[in-house]
Amino acid sequence: xxxxxxxxxxxxxxxxxxxxxxxxxxxxxxxxxxxxxxxxxxxxxxxxxxxxxxxxxxxxxxxxxxxxxxxxxxxxxxxxxxxxxxxxxxxxxxxxxxxxxxxxxxxxxxxxxxxxxxxxxxxxxxxxxxxxxxxxxxxxxxxxxxxxxxxxxxxxxxxxxxxxxxxxxxxxxxxxxxxxxxxxxxxxxxxxxxxxxxxxxxxxxxxxxxxxxxxxxxxxxxxxxxxxxxxxxxxxxxxxxxxxxxxxxxxxxxxxxxxxxxxxxxxxxxxxxxxxxxxxxxxxxxxxxxxxxxxxxxxxxxxxxxxxxxxxxxxxxxxxxxxxxxxxxxxxxxxxxxxxxxxxxxxxxxxxxxxxxxxxxxxxxxxxxxxxxxxxxxxxxxxxxxxxxxxxxxxxxxxxxxxxxxxxxxxxxxxxxxxxxxxxxxxxxxxxxxxxxxxxxxxxxxxxxxxxxxxxxxxxxxxxxxxxxx
Numbered sequence: 001x002x003x004x005x006x007x008x009x010x011x012x013x014x015x016x017x018x019x020x021x022x023x024x025x026x027x028x029x030x031x032x033x034x035x036x037x038x039x040x041x042x043x044x045x046x047x048x049x050x051x052x053x054x055x056x057x058x059x060x061x062x063x064x065x066x067x068x069x070x071x072x073x074x075x076x077x078x079x080x081x082x083x084x085x086x087x088x089x090x091x092x093x094x095x096x097x098x099x100x101x102x103x104x105x106x107x108x109x110x111x112x113x114x115x116x117x118x119x120x121x122x123x124x125x126x127x128x129x130x131x132x133x134x135x136x137x138x139x140x141x142x143x144x145x146x147x148x149x150x151x152x153x154x155x156x157x158x159x160x161x162x163x164x165x166x167x168x169x170x171x172x173x174x175x176x177x178x179x180x181x182x183x184x185x186x187x188x189x190x191x192x193x194x195x196x197x198x199x200x201x202x203x204x205x206x207x208x209x210x211x212x213x214x215x216x217x218x219x220x221x222x223x224x225x226x227x228x229x230x231x232x233x234x235x236x237x238x239x240x241x242x243x244x245x246x247x248x249x250x251x252x253x254x255x256x257x258x259x260x261x262x263x264x265x266x267x268x269x270x271x272x273x274x275x276x277x278x279x280x281x282x283x284x285x286x287x288x289x290x291x292x293x294x295x296x297x298x299x300x301x302x303x304x305x306x307x308x309x310x311x312x313x314x315x316x317x318x319x320x321x322x323x324x325x326x327x328x329x330x331x332x333x334x335x336x337x338x339x340x341x342x343x344x345x346x347x348x349x350x351x352x353x354x355x356x357x358x359x360x361x362x363x364x365x366x367x368x369x370x371x372x373x374x375x376x377x378x379x380x381x382x383x384x385x386x387x388x389x390x391x392x393x394x395x396x397x398x399x400x401x402x403x404x405x406x407x408x409x410x411x412x413x414x415x416x417x418x419x420x421x422x423x424x425x426x427x428x429x430x431x432x433x434x435x436x437x438x439x440x441x442x443x444x445x446x447x448x449x450x451x452x453x454x455x456x457x458x459x460x461x462x463x464x465x466x467x468x469x470x
Contacts, residue, residue, distance in 0.1 A: 002020070002062075003019070009045045009176060012176060012178075013381065013385075017048040017049060018048055018058060019059070020044045020062060022064065024063050025064050026415045028068035028417075029417070029420060029423065031418065032416070032418050033356070034414070034415050037412055038408070039067035039369070039372070042067070042374075042380070043376050043446050046376045046383065046446070047445075047446035049380050049383035050220070050383060052383075052387055053220070053383055054219045054448060058448060059448070060446065060447070061450075063445065066428060066445040067445045069423055070428075071369055072367050073441070074232070074262060076425060076429065076441070077439070077440065077441050079437045079439060080438050084261025084264070085261060087106065090103060090129060094133035095133065096134065096136055096138040097135060099138045100348075100362050101142055101152055101154050101155065102344055104344065105151075108257060109257070110151050113149045114148070114150045114152065117148040118132040119132070146339060146340075151341065153348035155362050156350070160351070165334060167350070168334070169333045172333070173333070173399070174404075175400070176378075177398065178384060178396060179396070180392075180395070180396055181394070181395040181396060181397050182395065217245060219244050219448065220383075221246075223294045223386070224292060226286075226297070227250040229298060230252075232262055232266065232343065232371035233327050233375045234327045235250075235266030236266060236375025237325065237327065237374075237378035237379045238270065238297050239267070239375075240376055243269060243453035243454060243455055246295070247470065248269060250270050251273055252272060252462060252463065253274050253276050253277070254274055254463065264436055264459045269455035270457075271464070272461065272464050291319050293319055294322065295324075295385075296325070298326060298327070301338050302328055302338055303338060312395075321394070323382055323385040323386060323389065324396070325378050327375075328341075328399075328400075328401045329342065329403065330401055330403045331401040347362075347364050347370065347406065350406040350410070352409070370406050370409070373408075373409070385398055432458050435458070435460070435461050439458060
């Protein structure tokens with residue numbers, strides 16, 4: 001099943017991938033959903049794309065158990081032996097007059113939007129929020145919080161979500177939507193027919209139309225990736241590219257809030273700079289970085305980065321041959337296209353949280369499956385675009401959404417795994433020193449020619465580096 005699904009993804013984005021050796025099977029994690037299968041497909045597709053970029057004869061392998069365990073990343077991440085907080089005090093599920101609603105309050109401005117929507121004073125505690133939600137319907141809370149600029153999701157059943165206009169809009173899009181941006185970066189005469197790395201690609205002056213640069217080493221050595229993402233899905237995508245050797249520069253800003261644990265745990269192998277894109281200086285600095293980049297991954301809400309002057313066509317004009325990867329909650333089409341969202345909220349609206357239990361209260365997936373699957377699929381999409389670029393030239397756009405990944409997971413069917421015990425993580429735990437202390441983390445899954453991907457540096461401190469390539 002996993003091998004067939006990976007072949008289907010390859011056909012969907014128009015690339016040829018080597019066979020993937022798959023070991024193990026579902027169930028791995030306690031869920032009725034085929035979480036292990038989804039993990040193995042997402043990880044396996046990214047690993048196979050890396051093998052294809054490495055060149056003819058390379059082989060990929062993925063173990064279902066290891067792929068699923070990798071989706072538990074946040075749960076096993078430690079700083080000096082201590083677990084990190086993943087949820088703010090007001091984040092969570094609340095009973096309403098007709099069901100349940102989930103509030104996402106990990107960022108202070110989202111928390112304040114929730115309180116404003118519920119007509120509660122800033123600083124109100126959880127008990128008062130519970131009482132306020134209990135007197136309203138779930139959709140009333142969802143709509144009020146959304147209108148106030150916050151993040152909320154009413155628990156729906158599968159059938160109800162399938163009839164929702166946003167669900168229909170999501171269903172019309174491929175899981176990994178790869179399209180060409182205009183005609184920039186046309187292939188040069190004698191462009192290679194495979195993804196084998198080629199040395200000597202110039203840093204400036206000509207479009208990046210070839211395969212990854214560099215001699216030897218990891219497959220993405222020399223590939224430059226700009227990371228304009230936050231939370232989990234986007235950072236997992238760029239962290240995966242870093243594990244295969246890419247130079248990843250995360251572009252954040254001092255005024256943008258972060259959740260401390262995940263921002264550290266997803267930053268292995270990257271550098272970090274700060275730019276305020278609202279200012280002329282910040283915008284100019286990003287343009288300079290884009291001019292020498294291969295890939296840009298962003299998770300701004302649809303239209304937000306365009307409003308700052310960095311839409312995909314503009315990016316392709318700055319750097320012909322660039323690969324733009326867009327990750328969103330609900331996609332670019334439909335009435336919810338601009339809505340804020342996170343993994344736990346998409347699980348609620350799509351029926352996953354309801355079906356995971358007995359329907360009486362939300363029962364989420366045993367991991368942030370939508371985030372991690374979308375992240376690995378985004379890395380796959382980026383590498384598939386690099387493969388297409390190496391043969392056809394051009395600039396490329398890759399689009400994914402958590403809601404589309406949720407629909408895909410739902411379509412994989414069910415497994416009798418609700419009572420599955422937590423998996424043994426022996427053999428997947430590694431440690432590394434950092435500026436934050438001794439870090440314990442799960443190693444990246446999958447192998448190319450028997451070699452595991454790895455991160456060559458610990459997470460940096462926020463804004464530690466200048467906005468420049470190295």
